[in-house]
Amino acid sequence: DAGVIQSPRHEVTEMGQEVTLRCKPISGHDYLFWYRQTMMRGLELLIYFNNNVPIDDSGMPEDRFSAKMPNASFSTLKIQPSEPRDSAVYFCASSLEGPYEQYFGPGTRLTVT
Amino acid sequence: KQEVTQIPAALSVPEGENLVLNCSFTDSAIYNLQWFRQDPGKGLTSLLLIQSSQREQTSGRLNASLDKSSGRSTLYIAASQPGDSATYLCAAYGGSNYKLTFGKGTLLTVNP
Numbered sequence A: 001d002a003g004v005i006q007s008p009r010h011e012v013t014e015m016g017q018e019v020t021l022r023c024k025p026i027s028g029h030d031y032l033f034w035y036r037q038t039m040m041r042g043l044e045l046l047i048y049f050n051n052n053v054p055i056d057d058s059g060m061p062e063d064r065f066s067a068k069m070p071n072a073s074f075s076t077l078k079i080q081p082s083e084p085r086d087s088a089v090y091f092c093a094s095s096l097e098g099p100y101e102q103y104f105g106p107g108t109r110l111t112v113t
Numbered sequence B: 001k002q003e004v005t006q007i008p009a010a011l012s013v014p015e016g017e018n019l020v021l022n023c024s025f026t027d028s029a030i031y032n033l034q035w036f037r038q039d040p041g042k043g044l045t046s047l048l049l050i051q052s053s054q055r056e057q058t059s060g061r062l063n064a065s066l067d068k069s070s071g072r073s074t075l076y077i078a079a080s081q082p083g084d085s086a087t088y089l090c091a092a093y094g095g096s097n098y099k100l101t102f103g104k105g106t107l108l109t110v111n112p
Helices: none
Strands: A005-007 A010-013 A019-024 A031-038 A042-050 A053-056 A065-071 A074-079 A088-095 A108-112 B004-007 B010-014 B019-025 B030-038 B044-051 B056-059 B062-067 B072-077 B086-094 B100-102 B106-111
Touching (some): A042 A065, B004 B086, B019 B030, B030 B072, B044 B062, B044 B072
Antiparallel strands (some): A031 A042, B062 B072
């Protein structure tokens, strides 16, 4: 298996633009997680899905953030409009079961100018 | 709310030294605890996962222990090598939800 795949790897955009991050989990994994990593706050869980259904989005910072999982092999995290404080590395992870080992993608480094 | 703390924040050792990284968590009602490695500009690689009913896990030169009652976990690295240089993160998995709470990590540098 290719592991968790994320695209793009790097994204530079201007404040106010819409940003869409993409994730393909490991085939057969029922759980998908979106995290954000910053120097100040470390790694934080934004939202997670079970069988394509959002279970807990309490970590989503604002209404500008939204996430979808239209099928078992694809998820998106959208920021609209983007702001400079959204600059961070966004990771997607998946696991076979909720409490099982999580496998992380390489991350998307987002820079909002 | 679960809080995870890692000490020290950075550690520099000479090659060949045995070392211990520390992790503490405030809520002992965890399902498991995971240790990850993160290389610069890369994602996280899972190293070891300890279930709440276990005391330790071993993989090669790595040994992780878990003491739920005291809210502590340690990662022991034997005979460290320059290739071990990375940031090591621990994360506690909550029992009532499937959330991993991460520490800020320990930046390890192994000098040849």
